[in-house]
Amino acid sequence: MWDDLKNWQARRHAELAGPESWLGIRGLFWLEPGMNSVGSAAGSVVLLPGGPAHLGDLLWHDGRVIWQPVDGETRELQTDIAGQPTVVDFQNWSFFPVDRENRIAVRLRDRDWAQSQPFNGLDYFDFDPAWQIEADWQVLSPPIKMEVPNVSGELKVVEVSHQAVFEVAGQTVTLLPMSVSDKEVFFVFRDRTSGKETYGAGRFLKAVPTVNRKIRLNFNCAYNPPCAFTSFATCPLPPPENWLPFAVPAGEKKWVKPA
Known part of the structure; x- marks a missing residue:
């Protein structure tokens, strides 16, 4: 049983030390029905810490979340309601939609978070x-x-x-x-x-x-x-x-x- 516990603790450490750790989450942005801007410009609904002033828009309509990038193809994003959400990558950043009792938010993650402060x-x-x-x-x-x-x-x-x-x-x-x-x-x-x-x-x-x-x-x-x-x-x-x-x-x- 002790070996099982040590293995479980090792998995916990790997999860929290990895690029998809909760320690890398840098924002939670609640969407409004309709169009929601994504970018580094002040006033963006999903505010990025850098990059283009306007990276694209997220359309939340009729229970669906549609990603419309300025450069690239429009696609529907799945929330985490039934499993893993669809992730959009930009440089070292990722964002993805989450469903909380029919409210939709976007989480922003810095995949390089551990470079500045590794998990202790x-x-x-x-x-x-x-x-x-x-x-x-x-x-x-x-x-x-x-x-x-x-x-x-x-x-x-x-x-x-x-x-x-x-x-x-x-x-x-x-x-x-x-x-x-x-x-x-x-x-x-x-x-x-x-x-x-x-x-x-x-x-x-x-x-x-x-x-x-x-x-x-x-x-x-x-x-x-x-x-x-x-x-x-x-x-x-x-x-x-x-x-x-x-x-x-x-x-x-x-x-x-x-x-």
């Missing part, structure tokens, strides 16, 4: 097998509606049909999943380390699909959300139902930006 790595709590918890996976009938806030102050209503129930130091608690798929179950939680040893807005945790009405919660693999690394993320925050009343000294600690 993450700190972790020591591995503790006690935080590999086998929880009961209980059906909620009828399902409940859970309001999930995000860092932008918006609320998303999530339908929850199951809950993970487990015991820590004689205290029975529950965690409600944000999403459940054939590949993973996704949780957002906070605990008594939040804002102290760990990121204040909580942490993420993924688990494999359940077996025999049990789900394995390995808090040694709890990790920081994207908003711990950039102000241009739209992370979900842990709902009150997922505020654990004890400390979880396992997984990633708070990331400190180098001075």
Whole structure:
């Protein structure tokens, strides 16, 4: 299990140190219906830090995002609603559309970000097998509606049909999943380390699909959300139902930006 954890930590480091890291995000621009200018000119909806004053336009119309460059072919861009978004590259910059509850934003990334400030790595709590918890996976009938806030102050209503129930130091608690798929179950939680040893807005945790009405919660693999690394993320925050009343000294600690 220790080798698995080290491999997971190595993958996390590679993800955050690479050219597509959250640490390279340099802007988040919300589109308006109709035409949206892209360029370095003041007043551009998607404001580039350099390059042509007018690189092109993004047309958001009838649920579609169309890229119309000044030089080049017009093409439709896919958002991240169903997977990886379409990326437009320009010099060392990339931008791509993201869908947030039928609102469209464009994220801007500097692929050369690490040249000025390489990623300095993450700190972790020591591995503790006690935080590999086998929880009961209980059906909620009828399902409940859970309001999930995000860092932008918006609320998303999530339908929850199951809950993970487990015991820590004689205290029975529950965690409600944000999403459940054939590949993973996704949780957002906070605990008594939040804002102290760990990121204040909580942490993420993924688990494999359940077996025999049990789900394995390995808090040694709890990790920081994207908003711990950039102000241009739209992370979900842990709902009150997922505020654990004890400390979880396992997984990633708070990331400190180098001075």
